[in-house]
Amino acid sequence: MPQPVLLLGAGRAAHGGYPLARIAAVRPVVLVGASAPGWARPFLSGLLAADPAREAETAETVARYAARHPVAGVLTWSRAHLAVAARVAGRLGLPGLPYETAAACADPPALRALLVRHRVLPAGPEDTEGPLVSAETVVLDDEVRITALTRTTPLRHSVHAHDGLLHNRFLRQTVERTVRALGLTHTVAHVGVRLTRRGPRVTGLAPHLPGDLIPWLVERATGVDLVGAALALACGTVPDVTPTRQRAAAIRFAEPAGSGRRGYWAVEGDDAHQCERALEGVAGAAA
Numbered sequence: 001m002p003q004p005v006l007l008l009g010a011g012r013a014a015h016g017g018y019p020l021a022r023i024a025a026v027r028p029v030v031l032v033g034a035s036a037p038g039w040a041r042p043f044l045s046g047l048l049a050a051d052p053a054r055e056a057e058t059a060e061t062v063a064r065y066a067a068r069h070p071v072a073g074v075l076t077w078s079r080a081h082l083a084v085a086a087r088v089a090g091r092l093g094l095p096g097l098p099y100e101t102a103a104a105c106a107d108p109p110a111l112r113a114l115l116v117r118h119r120v121l122p123a124g125p126e127d128t129e130g131p132l133v134s135a136e137t138v139v140l141d142d143e144v145r146i147t148a149l150t151r152t153t154p155l156r157h158s159v160h161a162h163d164g165l166l167h168n169r170f171l172r173q174t175v176e177r178t179v180r181a182l183g184l185t186h187t188v189a190h191v192g193v194r195l196t197r198r199g200p201r202v203t204g205l206a207p208h209l210p211g212d213l214i215p216w217l218v219e220r221a222t223g224v225d226l227v228g229a230a231l232a233l234a235c236g237t238v239p240d241v242t243p244t245r246q247r248a249a250a251i252r253f254a255e256p257a258g259s260g261r262r263g264y265w266a267v268e269g270d271d272a273h274q275c276e277r278a279l280e281g282v283a284g285a286a287a
Contacts, residue, residue: 004028073234118181158250
């Protein structure tokens, strides 16, 4: 049987259900947390009872567990657990973020200050106009691969394998400078950017798998498996992120983020316009 991976926090079903199911099909998953939510239990091989908010205690608990049970890697898709995941990975000698980077990414003001220090321009109060995109990025050593761009509105995400912005050198330079400013090397990263009249401005960075089913959109549109890439990197192997599809995929939510339980419709098609028409159709039928 393959060695298990440790997952720091399962998150919400809408966020973690898709990646957890995909990972559990490849390796056993041991959740590190106070308890396992009901939706996650079918995908877990075990629970390591610990409070991730208590970093030192959690790292010690994991170290005792790993002394008896070899562990292949450490994962999280929770901003709140980035620092403890980095601490645990470092304690076990496994791939992971540098602790200082993880701590900065978990603290928006610290992240902004770090970007400014490296002359990467974060979005300010005046940068409220212009489309929002996120670069779904895989970092392999010094190579920064933008596998897809997610176009975002409050109720929608869409990914198109032939998005023209993939060839925008200013956007690519902004993403690469952001990754290098944080010292990211072997990770999947979700880099948010607003395309303003003054140029691209960074709105945020998550050095882990994105939520809102974005990995599903990327896979349906491009064939790139971000979940598999994150798992491979956490276990010290190099993923294949070669695109194998040239399509589009989109998701529309029934309610904005933070409004409670979010229903959604997800579609795929040959291009972005086909997805748009499909979403309008299913949303209209449900109204």
